[in-house]
Each structure stands twice: as C-alpha cells, then as structure tokens.
Amino acid sequence: MALEHAILVSLLEKPGSGYELARRFERSIGYFWTATHQQIYRVLKRMESDGWVDVREVPQQGRPDKKEYSVADLGRAALSEWLHQPIEPESVRHDLAVKIRGAAFDDPAALIREVERHRQVHTERLAHYLAGEVRDFTGPQALSATAAGRPDAGRELQHVVLRGGVAYERMTLAWLDDVLATLYRLTPRADPGPP
Amino acid sequence: MALEHAILVSLLEKPGSGYELARRFERSIGYFWTATHQQIYRVLKRMESDGWVDVREVPQQGRPDKKEYSVADLGRAALSEWLHQPIEPESVRHDLAVKIRGAAFDDPAALIREVERHRQVHTERLAHYLAGEVRDFTGPQALSATAAGRPDAGRELQHVVLRGGVAYERMTLAWLDDVLATLYRLTPRADPGPP
C-alpha cells in the first residue's frame, strides 16, 4: 500500500534505477520497509504510466544501461496527499511469538537454538545501524548544522527514523534474552550453549 | 504462511469456532498476529480438508449454531514440523517511518497531530497489555506454580510473549516522544498541542 509512497520518498531523496531502489530497500529504507526487485519494477511501471515518475535512459560503460527514475509533479502531489491522510497504527506480526507459544505443545528446549540465531541476527543489525549512525550523523556536518541554528530537516528526520531502528533492535535483544531465560528455566538440563 | 500455525496454537490452547478465533485474533493473539474472519474461515476450511483439524457442530440456544474446531493428529504433526524448521528473523514494516522521512518534502508540522494520535493508540495498547498481565499472571496461581517448583510451561511462555508486547509498546512510546521532539525542533512556532 505504501510501497509507492516509500519509492517516492526514496526517489525524492535521490533519483535512481529500479535496481538501485532494490538495493536501498535492502539497506537504509529496509530498516522500516522491505521490497524485492520484482515488486519494485512492477510498481515503478505503474507509477510511470500514472505519471508519478519520469524516466531517463542512462547509457553506461561496462554496465547495462539503466533507467533513472525521478519524481514528477503528480507523484509529489500524490505523496503530499498521502502524508496528510491518517494511517492506522500498525500491529506487529511476529512468527517467533507464535513459535514460542506453540512450544508449550512441543519441546521448549528445541526452540533455544532458533532464538539464539535470531538474537545473533538482531545483534548484527544493531551494529549495522550504529555504524550507519556514526558514519552519517556525527562529526562536522552535524555540528555545522547545529551551529548555523537552522537544522537540516531531511537529515534530522532520517536520523530520528534510524534511532527508531536502533531502539527496536535494542528492545528486541533484551526481549530475546528474556525469552532465553524463560526457556532455560523450563528446561533446567539444557546448557546455556557454546560460548 | 504462519496463519495456519497461529490457528493451530490457538486451538491447542482452547478449541473454538471461526468466530471465536477471529475474536482472539483481535485480542490476545492479535498482539503478534492479525487476521480477519474471512481469512480465518477460508484457512479453517482448507485445514479441515487437509485433516489438520476436526469439526464438531455445536447447537446453541438463542444463538446461531457454531462449528467447534479442534486440532487433529495431522495438525499437531504439521505444527511440530514447522516449529523445528528455522524461520527468517523478520523486519519491521512501518508506514509511519515512511511518512516521517517523507515529511522532509512537505510540512513537518502537519505530521505532529498524526504522531500524537499514534502515541495515544500505543498508550492504550500498553495499558491493555498491563491490565492483562495483572489479571492473568499475578496473584495466587503464579505463586503456587512457583512454590510447586515445576512451572507451567504454557503460562510461562504466554507470559514472556506478553512481556514482549509490553516492551514493544514502551519502546514505541519512547520513540514517538523522540519523533515529536524532533518535529517541534524543526517547527519552533508550533505549540505542543492541547493538554
């Protein structure tokens, strides 16, 4: 539903090809929205025929040519309209929680490895976000913006979204520790795994 | 993909009709999974024809008859198999984050009301979760289970999932405050709204 709008935002931040958008959705935008290249190409085509984006063929050397998309006036208007409409606060959809409650009817100890694996992934994501924060939101640029007294809205807003990702990963890690402690309590024989 | 499995878990916890499942998905199970009654009826029908669940017609007085579903052996086996298979740690999908980054190309102040509305909803959810925690996981039952030395796995696992919901709502509230503070900083004229 909001994939179109996520694409508009990304293209406003920087025009690019479908492939580049797919990469961004794996990285920064993927912090809060995911999409595969198939989806992106399909939606881009519809957006193009609706006049929301403009296309420009860019010939390249040593690489296949690409189509660079940028936001057209109609797209900007569509985004603006969406921004002014209220959206439903969304609920989480967490497979792992289903598994945890399901473990009551199976072997809770069998879940330990799985939860540890998830914990590992979230540790890596947190490190990745924090590295991005240091790279993009600390140092001279941040200082000069503050010193000038007029903060850069785009940067500030990107930063607060990133802080949301950091908070989410930290919360998740703490919760997964809670889950692991609970699972250990239910299966006192299991060792706390390898170091 | 996991809707079937969420239904299996819910029916193992307590057999019930499609309607009752839909209600549970609005309440407790809805903390980590959502589904509408149309979806549930469709999936239940498939599960029935696959032999995952058994049906029993229950005549009622003053109410329409209902079909009470319970988990069959094949369903239990399917759940067990799913539990032992790894799943991908999922990413968030947050419309609001798209809006926040999009606000850089529109009026950031216009977002304040929307964020405050979300904050309100999450405050209510947190209160609802905490009330459920007090109702179901404090008092004599909890104490007796601990005293007996052998904790009830089902209760413990339900509780840790609920604690996850609480942690999620608390984290979200703190983040929304951060978002609001950022939006106020970007639009110094705007008053911090009505009390």
Place this chain on the structure above:
DNA sequence: AGGGCCATGTAATAGGTTACATGATTGC
C-alpha cells in the same frame, strides 16, 4: 572457468483486504 555484481524483466502462485450477503437475539 566460475562466482558475483549490475540491470531488467515475466509468470505462477500464495496471501491478504474490502465489499457484499444473511439472519437471529439482546439491550437501549
């Protein structure tokens, strides 16, 4: 020679949402 990255797409299927449809009972 093989793997990975850049770059674009089609086709089939699964999953989810929205709208429509019915009908009895209970409470205000």
Place this chain on the structure above:
DNA sequence: GCAATCATGTAACCTATTACATGGCCCT
C-alpha cells in the same frame, strides 16, 4: 426501532513471494 453481538460465508481485487530467464563485465 436501531445498534451491537453472535455466527457463517462468497466474490473480486490487490499485494507479495517464488521461481524462472537473460546477458555482459570484472575479478580471482
């Protein structure tokens, strides 16, 4: 009389995932 709750469903549509498909360049 009207709205809400209980109870079940169909149909159309939109969205998302998975698998398949192509092809050149660069590096080891």
